[in-house]
Amino acid sequence: MRRRSAPWLRRFRPGRWVVAAxxxxxxxxxxxxxxxxxxxxxxxxxxxxxxxxxxxxxxxEGGMLSIRLxxxxxxxxxxxxxxxxxxxxxxxxxxxxxxxCLLLGYPMALGIARARQSLRIPLLLLVILPFWTSFLIRVxxxxxxxxxNGLANNVLLWIGWIEQPLPLxxxxxxxxxxxxxxxxxxxxxxxxxxLSRMDSSLLEAAADLGCRPSRAFWRVTVPQSRPGILAxxxxxxxxxxxxxxIPDLLGGPDTLMIGKVLWSEFFNNxxxxxxxxxxxxxxxxxxxxxxxxxxLRERAQPR
Amino acid sequence: MTGSxxxxxAWQDPAAAPLVAIKGVSKSFDRQAAVSDVSLxxxxxxxxxxxxxxxxxxxxLLRLLAGFERPDQGRLLIAGQDVTELPPYQRPxxxxxxxxxxxxxxxxxxxxxxxxxxxxxxxxxIRVRVAEMLDMVKLGSFAQRKxxxxxxxxxxxxxLARSLIKHPKLLLLDEPLAALDRKLREHTQFELxxxxxxxxxxxxxxxxxxxxxxxxxxxxxxxxxxRIRQIGTPVEIYEFPANRFVAGFIGAVNQFEGRxxxxxxxxxxxxxxxxxxxxxxxxxxxxxxxxPVVVAVRPEKVRLGREPPPGDNRLxxxxxxxxxxxxxxxxxxxxxxxxLIEAQLTNHTRGAAPPLxxxxxxxxxxxxxxxxALVE
Numbered sequence: 097m098r099r100r101s102a103p104w105l106r107r108f109r110p111g112r113w114v115v116a117a118x119x120x121x122x123x124x125x126x127x128x129x130x131x132x133x134x135x136x137x138x139x140x141x142x143x144x145x146x147x148x149x150x151x152x153x154x155x156x157e158g159g160m161l162s163i164r165l166x167x168x169x170x171x172x173x174x175x176x177x178x179x180x181x182x183x184x185x186x187x188x189x190x191x192x193x194x195x196x197c198l199l200l201g202y203p204m205a206l207g208i209a210r211a212r213q214s215l216r217i218p219l220l221l222l223v224i225l226p227f228w229t230s231f232l233i234r235v236x237x238x239x240x241x242x243x244x245n246g247l248a249n250n251v252l253l254w255i256g257w258i259e260q261p262l263p264l265x266x267x268x269x270x271x272x273x274x275x276x277x278x279x280x281x282x283x284x285x286x287x288x289x290x291l292s293r294m295d296s297s298l299l300e301a302a303a304d305l306g307c308r309p310s311r312a313f314w315r316v317t318v319p320q321s322r323p324g325i326l327a328x329x330x331x332x333x334x335x336x337x338x339x340x341x342i343p344d345l346l347g348g349p350d351t352l353m354i355g356k357v358l359w360s361e362f363f364n365n366x367x368x369x370x371x372x373x374x375x376x377x378x379x380x381x382x383x384x385x386x387x388x389x390x391x392l393r394e395r396a397q398p399r
Numbered sequence: 400m401t402g403s404x405x406x407x408x409a410w411q412d413p414a415a416a417p418l419v420a421i422k423g424v425s426k427s428f429d430r431q432a433a434v435s436d437v438s439l440x441x442x443x444x445x446x447x448x449x450x451x452x453x454x455x456x457x458x459x460l461l462r463l464l465a466g467f468e469r470p471d472q473g474r475l476l477i478a479g480q481d482v483t484e485l486p487p488y489q490r491p492x493x494x495x496x497x498x499x500x501x502x503x504x505x506x507x508x509x510x511x512x513x514x515x516x517x518x519x520x521x522x523x524x525i526r527v528r529v530a531e532m533l534d535m536v537k538l539g540s541f542a543q544r545k546x547x548x549x550x551x552x553x554x555x556x557x558x559l560a561r562s563l564i565k566h567p568k569l570l571l572l573d574e575p576l577a578a579l580d581r582k583l584r585e586h587t588q589f590e591l592x593x594x595x596x597x598x599x600x601x602x603x604x605x606x607x608x609x610x611x612x613x614x615x616x617x618x619x620x621x622x623x624x625x626r627i628r629q630i631g632t633p634v635e636i637y638e639f640p641a642n643r644f645v646a647g648f649i650g651a652v653n654q655f656e657g658r659x660x661x662x663x664x665x666x667x668x669x670x671x672x673x674x675x676x677x678x679x680x681x682x683x684x685x686x687x688x689x690x691p692v693v694v695a696v697r698p699e700k701v702r703l704g705r706e707p708p709p710g711d712n713r714l715x716x717x718x719x720x721x722x723x724x725x726x727x728x729x730x731x732x733x734x735x736x737x738x739l740i741e742a743q744l745t746n747h748t749r750g751a752a753p754p755l756x757x758x759x760x761x762x763x764x765x766x767x768x769x770x771x772a773l774v775e
Contacts, residue, residue, distance in 0.1 A: 300467055301500035303487040305514035305565070319504040 290324030675736025
């Protein structure tokens, strides 16, 4: 598209700036500024006091401004294997959970998108309904289900599949289950959005050209829903990596996830600078998949 | 043409086997009949049009042939094979969709080759045939484009190439030209007919555009409310409509309701109140005196002038409306009986002043042979 308005008109459009200023201001105030503070804390030193970190800038005698940047916190993340292990483990758990969400959510979304018009809204409501209950309460409910004499074990004992209660709670299994349960709607909704928008005549065209329904699914439906797959996976993966509540409540003492590490640095160790460094590193590492996603999306929709 | 006998068209030849036989097919959606008891035979090499207003069932009939719908009643035969129960992917039929339904994630070449890939042909053969097909629709240099990088006319040709590449016995076209602008549509009409003659595939086209159906088809079926009202060549449909619906649907027509008076040979005398006089009309069959008859005459068959024109029927009236359309002018004349008669004059001379103007007294006239009677 080469046709544009005259350069002077392009440069001088006050309406555009007003519209853009609102979200910019919002982002600056509630994302940019807090992030700046977190970065600042991550470059300071731990002190006992209030606040529990040192100042970066200090006036020393002779009217000199002294700047002390402490990179030891970031170095620690690299040196102490705890942080790297926790991060890798988090990515692994999040990736597995994302894949499980996709395998579970795709048939759900497809089913809703292909359901009768009058059934779609009720089915979508069923997907969203859990959001009406607090996330925390729902995770606690899983404790009741998974614990030694919980619902799951009692049912399994009753139908005679097991003789001893299974250790379900405080395992990696429970963490995966919790994340898949908690984030499934974030997978289903974007998938539903792309699948319901899909032109049904494309499947008819595929059938007309000799394509069986099973093949048409892989050759037409799945490629068409790629933006939804990418968006859903990102919506599950990114928060799942930093997830703190689920591993804390459902995971075992050896469940190592970066969100939990961050929490304990902050509240248990009161080491704000290291906690801030973990947060900054996490953000930087999570921006990478987002950028990758954007690249993939651009390639999926050439313009 | 060597034989002395006149060439017999396939549908006139009792020995010819139809390619498509639709036998008593009905289909309804939510108890609403879309197609009611339709029977139709289409012969190899035909360019057959299903013509009707929207909602007349023409698209449903096409989708029944493609296999996207199952009939409630009746059988569908293609090349002698009963395909009523066959899913679309097993029918020897391809369809060109009104929306074109091109796969947006595939290139032009992959779209066109899609049908061949389903047959498991070697990639090299597919590439050769796709290239041939793209050359035929003059899109050779667009093979690697995506559909959304093409113009409407180019997309239409990709859809055509994709539906022809498997050499189906029958190609179904759902409003193939509806999305094109007028100029391109007229050009594409001829191109489509040329391609059909070149590939020798039988075409069934659904259209709401009577001009399109008339220009392109060998035969057409006029549909209304799920039923076929007449099947015939464009000339038959236009000049010899079987009923008032067909007469009124195709082209403009002057209609006079009346009663049969007397018949001499094949000329019937009809008294029509709205014409204010007796009309003579050519009727091949015998009509009982006193039965209701509609006399109909097309505007271009009506002669118009200040003096009484020669002809079997002559009426005098007043010019009420004049519409100048460039190639022709249309005049509306109010006659004594109250009817408004439409007449068409061809504008032979450039810039000539109109022979008549509003309020002028004038005569219209036509021969009994040029009018037709609809007895119902």
